[in-house]
Amino acid sequence: MSYQFDFSPLLTYWPELAAGIVQTLRISCIAMVAGLVLGIALTALRMSPSRPLRWLAVSYIELVRNTPFLVQIFFIFFGLPALGLRFDATQAAVLAMSLNCSAYAAEIVRGGVQAVPKGQVEAGRALGLGTADIYRFIVFRPAIRAIYPSLCSQFVLLMLNSSLVAAISAEELTYAAQMIDNRTFRSFEIFAVVGLLYLALSQCLSLVLAAIGRAYFSYPSK
Numbered sequence: 001m002s003y004q005f006d007f008s009p010l011l012t013y014w015p016e017l018a019a020g021i022v023q024t025l026r027i028s029c030i031a032m033v034a035g036l037v038l039g040i041a042l043t044a045l046r047m048s049p050s051r052p053l054r055w056l057a058v059s060y061i062e063l064v065r066n067t068p069f070l071v072q073i074f075f076i077f078f079g080l081p082a083l084g085l086r087f088d089a090t091q092a093a094v095l096a097m098s099l100n101c102s103a104y105a106a107e108i109v110r111g112g113v114q115a116v117p118k119g120q121v122e123a124g125r126a127l128g129l130g131t132a133d134i135y136r137f138i139v140f141r142p143a144i145r146a147i148y149p150s151l152c153s154q155f156v157l158l159m160l161n162s163s164l165v166a167a168i169s170a171e172e173l174t175y176a177a178q179m180i181d182n183r184t185f186r187s188f189e190i191f192a193v194v195g196l197l198y199l200a201l202s203q204c205l206s207l208v209l210a211a212i213g214r215a216y217f218s219y220p221s222k
Contacts, residue, residue, distance in 0.1 A: 016179070027170070030098070040106075042103070064103035073093070112144065
Protein backbone atom coordinates (compact mmCIF):
# COMPACT_ATOMS: atom_id res chain seq x y z
CA MET A 1 0.00 0.00 0.00
CA SER A 2 1.54 3.28 -1.18
CA TYR A 3 -0.76 5.66 0.68
CA GLN A 4 1.08 7.72 3.31
CA PHE A 5 -1.02 8.66 6.32
CA ASP A 6 -0.55 12.27 7.40
CA PHE A 7 -2.80 13.92 9.99
CA SER A 8 -0.64 17.04 10.36
CA PRO A 9 -2.52 19.12 7.74
CA LEU A 10 -5.65 18.85 9.89
CA LEU A 11 -4.04 20.93 12.63
CA THR A 12 -4.23 23.96 10.35
CA TYR A 13 -7.98 23.56 9.96
CA TRP A 14 -8.82 22.78 13.58
CA PRO A 15 -10.66 26.14 14.07
CA GLU A 16 -13.01 25.21 11.22
CA LEU A 17 -13.72 21.83 12.82
CA ALA A 18 -14.33 23.53 16.16
CA ALA A 19 -16.77 25.95 14.52
CA GLY A 20 -18.50 22.99 12.89
CA ILE A 21 -18.85 21.27 16.27
CA VAL A 22 -20.40 24.40 17.80
CA GLN A 23 -22.85 24.74 14.91
CA THR A 24 -23.77 21.05 15.06
CA LEU A 25 -24.57 21.33 18.77
CA ARG A 26 -26.45 24.59 18.23
CA ILE A 27 -28.82 23.36 15.54
CA SER A 28 -29.23 20.01 17.30
CA CYS A 29 -30.21 21.60 20.62
CA ILE A 30 -32.71 23.92 18.94
CA ALA A 31 -34.21 20.98 17.05
CA MET A 32 -34.38 18.86 20.23
CA VAL A 33 -36.38 21.48 22.12
CA ALA A 34 -38.63 22.36 19.19
CA GLY A 35 -39.11 18.71 18.30
CA LEU A 36 -40.10 17.77 21.85
CA VAL A 37 -42.59 20.66 22.12
CA LEU A 38 -44.13 19.76 18.75
CA GLY A 39 -44.11 16.10 19.74
CA ILE A 40 -46.10 16.79 22.90
CA ALA A 41 -48.57 18.84 20.85
CA LEU A 42 -48.90 15.99 18.36
CA THR A 43 -49.51 13.57 21.22
CA ALA A 44 -52.35 15.77 22.46
CA LEU A 45 -53.84 15.88 18.96
CA ARG A 46 -53.50 12.14 18.48
CA MET A 47 -55.28 11.46 21.79
CA SER A 48 -57.95 14.08 21.10
CA PRO A 49 -61.61 12.99 21.04
CA SER A 50 -61.87 14.75 17.65
CA ARG A 51 -61.46 12.25 14.82
CA PRO A 52 -60.20 14.86 12.26
CA LEU A 53 -57.50 16.00 14.69
CA ARG A 54 -56.46 12.41 15.37
CA TRP A 55 -56.34 11.68 11.64
CA LEU A 56 -54.26 14.81 11.02
CA ALA A 57 -51.73 13.88 13.72
CA VAL A 58 -51.49 10.24 12.63
CA SER A 59 -51.05 11.23 8.96
CA TYR A 60 -48.25 13.65 9.80
CA ILE A 61 -46.45 11.16 12.07
CA GLU A 62 -46.66 8.34 9.52
CA LEU A 63 -45.55 10.61 6.68
CA VAL A 64 -42.46 11.79 8.54
CA ARG A 65 -41.50 8.41 9.99
CA ASN A 66 -41.84 6.61 6.67
CA THR A 67 -39.93 8.96 4.37
CA PRO A 68 -36.14 9.44 4.29
CA PHE A 69 -34.80 12.32 6.35
CA LEU A 70 -32.64 13.44 3.42
CA VAL A 71 -35.73 13.71 1.20
CA GLN A 72 -37.41 15.82 3.87
CA ILE A 73 -34.41 18.16 3.92
CA PHE A 74 -34.44 18.47 0.13
CA PHE A 75 -38.20 19.10 0.10
CA ILE A 76 -37.91 21.95 2.59
CA PHE A 77 -34.83 23.53 1.02
CA PHE A 78 -35.49 22.92 -2.68
CA GLY A 79 -39.22 22.17 -2.88
CA LEU A 80 -40.89 24.76 -0.66
CA PRO A 81 -39.45 27.76 -2.58
CA ALA A 82 -41.86 26.78 -5.37
CA LEU A 83 -44.63 27.76 -2.94
CA GLY A 84 -42.87 30.97 -1.97
CA LEU A 85 -41.38 29.61 1.27
CA ARG A 86 -37.64 30.17 1.21
CA PHE A 87 -35.16 29.29 3.95
CA ASP A 88 -31.41 29.58 4.11
CA ALA A 89 -29.45 26.38 4.66
CA THR A 90 -29.30 26.68 8.45
CA GLN A 91 -32.98 27.55 8.79
CA ALA A 92 -33.96 24.64 6.54
CA ALA A 93 -31.73 22.31 8.54
CA VAL A 94 -33.27 23.31 11.88
CA LEU A 95 -36.80 23.10 10.49
CA ALA A 96 -36.23 19.67 8.94
CA MET A 97 -34.59 18.30 12.08
CA SER A 98 -37.32 19.72 14.32
CA LEU A 99 -40.16 18.28 12.23
CA ASN A 100 -38.43 14.91 11.95
CA CYS A 101 -37.76 14.77 15.69
CA SER A 102 -41.34 15.76 16.52
CA ALA A 103 -42.83 12.70 14.83
CA TYR A 104 -40.61 10.26 16.71
CA ALA A 105 -40.97 12.19 19.98
CA ALA A 106 -44.76 12.12 19.61
CA GLU A 107 -44.81 8.33 19.47
CA ILE A 108 -42.44 8.04 22.42
CA VAL A 109 -44.45 10.50 24.52
CA ARG A 110 -47.74 8.82 23.56
CA GLY A 111 -46.41 5.50 24.80
CA GLY A 112 -45.47 7.08 28.11
CA VAL A 113 -48.81 8.83 28.52
CA GLN A 114 -50.77 5.68 27.78
CA ALA A 115 -48.70 3.82 30.39
CA VAL A 116 -49.96 6.12 33.17
CA PRO A 117 -52.75 4.28 35.04
CA LYS A 118 -56.17 5.87 34.58
CA GLY A 119 -56.72 5.51 38.30
CA GLN A 120 -54.10 8.21 38.93
CA VAL A 121 -56.00 10.66 36.72
CA GLU A 122 -59.26 9.87 38.48
CA ALA A 123 -57.54 10.36 41.84
CA GLY A 124 -56.32 13.77 40.69
CA ARG A 125 -59.85 14.78 39.73
CA ALA A 126 -61.11 13.54 43.10
CA LEU A 127 -58.58 15.81 44.81
CA GLY A 128 -59.92 18.78 42.88
CA LEU A 129 -57.00 19.28 40.51
CA GLY A 130 -57.68 21.10 37.27
CA THR A 131 -57.03 19.57 33.85
CA ALA A 132 -53.77 21.50 33.44
CA ASP A 133 -52.44 20.34 36.83
CA ILE A 134 -53.53 16.76 36.17
CA TYR A 135 -51.61 16.63 32.91
CA ARG A 136 -48.64 18.50 34.35
CA PHE A 137 -48.12 16.53 37.54
CA ILE A 138 -50.01 13.27 37.14
CA VAL A 139 -49.69 12.48 33.43
CA PHE A 140 -46.74 14.17 31.75
CA ARG A 141 -44.22 14.16 34.57
CA PRO A 142 -44.46 10.40 35.28
CA ALA A 143 -44.68 9.74 31.54
CA ILE A 144 -41.56 11.77 30.77
CA ARG A 145 -39.75 10.06 33.65
CA ALA A 146 -40.58 6.65 32.13
CA ILE A 147 -39.66 7.54 28.55
CA TYR A 148 -36.70 9.81 29.28
CA PRO A 149 -34.06 7.20 28.28
CA SER A 150 -35.85 6.68 24.95
CA LEU A 151 -36.01 10.43 24.37
CA CYS A 152 -32.29 10.72 25.13
CA SER A 153 -31.51 8.04 22.56
CA GLN A 154 -33.67 9.87 20.01
CA PHE A 155 -31.89 13.15 20.74
CA VAL A 156 -28.46 11.56 20.26
CA LEU A 157 -29.64 10.05 16.98
CA LEU A 158 -30.93 13.46 15.93
CA MET A 159 -27.53 15.00 16.58
CA LEU A 160 -25.82 12.29 14.52
CA ASN A 161 -28.33 12.71 11.70
CA SER A 162 -27.46 16.41 11.57
CA SER A 163 -24.56 15.34 9.36
CA LEU A 164 -27.10 14.94 6.53
CA VAL A 165 -27.81 18.67 6.40
CA ALA A 166 -24.37 19.10 4.83
CA ALA A 167 -26.17 18.05 1.63
CA ILE A 168 -27.74 21.53 1.47
CA SER A 169 -24.49 23.24 2.57
CA ALA A 170 -25.58 23.89 6.14
CA GLU A 171 -22.32 24.78 7.85
CA GLU A 172 -22.00 22.10 10.52
CA LEU A 173 -19.27 19.55 11.27
CA THR A 174 -19.65 17.32 8.21
CA TYR A 175 -19.81 20.33 5.90
CA ALA A 176 -16.61 21.67 7.46
CA ALA A 177 -14.98 18.28 6.92
CA GLN A 178 -16.01 18.27 3.26
CA MET A 179 -14.53 21.71 2.72
CA ILE A 180 -11.27 20.69 4.39
CA ASP A 181 -11.18 17.50 2.33
CA ASN A 182 -11.57 19.54 -0.85
CA ARG A 183 -8.48 21.54 0.07
CA THR A 184 -6.26 18.84 1.52
CA PHE A 185 -7.36 15.66 -0.30
CA ARG A 186 -6.76 13.74 2.94
CA SER A 187 -10.12 11.96 2.94
CA PHE A 188 -9.09 9.09 5.21
CA GLU A 189 -7.60 11.35 7.84
CA ILE A 190 -10.32 13.99 7.90
CA PHE A 191 -13.26 11.61 8.04
CA ALA A 192 -11.55 9.34 10.56
CA VAL A 193 -11.10 12.36 12.83
CA VAL A 194 -14.65 13.57 12.21
CA GLY A 195 -16.00 10.12 13.01
CA LEU A 196 -14.17 10.22 16.33
CA LEU A 197 -15.50 13.73 16.97
CA TYR A 198 -19.07 12.53 16.42
CA LEU A 199 -18.41 9.63 18.77
CA ALA A 200 -17.14 12.06 21.42
CA LEU A 201 -20.12 14.38 20.87
CA SER A 202 -22.62 11.55 21.23
CA GLN A 203 -20.98 10.36 24.44
CA CYS A 204 -20.86 13.88 25.89
CA LEU A 205 -24.47 14.55 24.93
CA SER A 206 -25.53 11.28 26.56
CA LEU A 207 -23.75 12.27 29.78
CA VAL A 208 -25.31 15.75 29.78
CA LEU A 209 -28.80 14.38 29.16
CA ALA A 210 -28.31 11.78 31.90
CA ALA A 211 -27.25 14.53 34.33
CA ILE A 212 -30.30 16.61 33.40
CA GLY A 213 -32.51 13.59 33.99
CA ARG A 214 -31.01 12.95 37.42
CA ALA A 215 -31.41 16.61 38.40
CA TYR A 216 -34.97 16.93 37.12
CA PHE A 217 -36.39 13.66 38.36
CA SER A 218 -34.67 13.60 41.74
CA TYR A 219 -37.16 16.06 43.22
CA PRO A 220 -40.81 15.30 43.96
CA SER A 221 -43.54 17.24 42.24
CA LYS A 222 -44.75 20.30 44.12
